[in-house]
Amino acid sequence: MSILEVQVKPNTKQQKIDKTDAGIWVVYLRSPPVDGKANKELIQLIAxxxxxPKSRISIKAGANSRRKWVEVLVEP
Structure with a gap:
């Protein structure tokens, strides 16, 4: 199991992931932060x-925030 610190930027023109030197993932999403659409896109993009598989990715904290902690389950 691993925890990623993620900064989300919804409603952008393109999807992409940038990783900072501090280990924070900055994820640009096309979806708006409405009805969980951005969270679903975030899980799909990280997977x-x-x-x-998407089933191994979950948001552990910050579901309603731009700063999130995402849990990744890695098989042994």
Whole structure:
């Protein structure tokens, strides 16, 4: 199990992930932060980046915030 600190920027023109020197992932999402759309897109994008199924990614804290802590379950 691993925890990622993620800064989300919703409603952008393109999807991308930047990683800072401090270990924070800055994730640019197309979806607006309405009805959980941005959170769903975030999980999908992180799963794709890590090559894992979406079921192994979950938001542990900050679901209603731009700063989130995302848990990644990695198989042994």
């Amino acid at each position: 794709k980046e890590l090559g894992l």
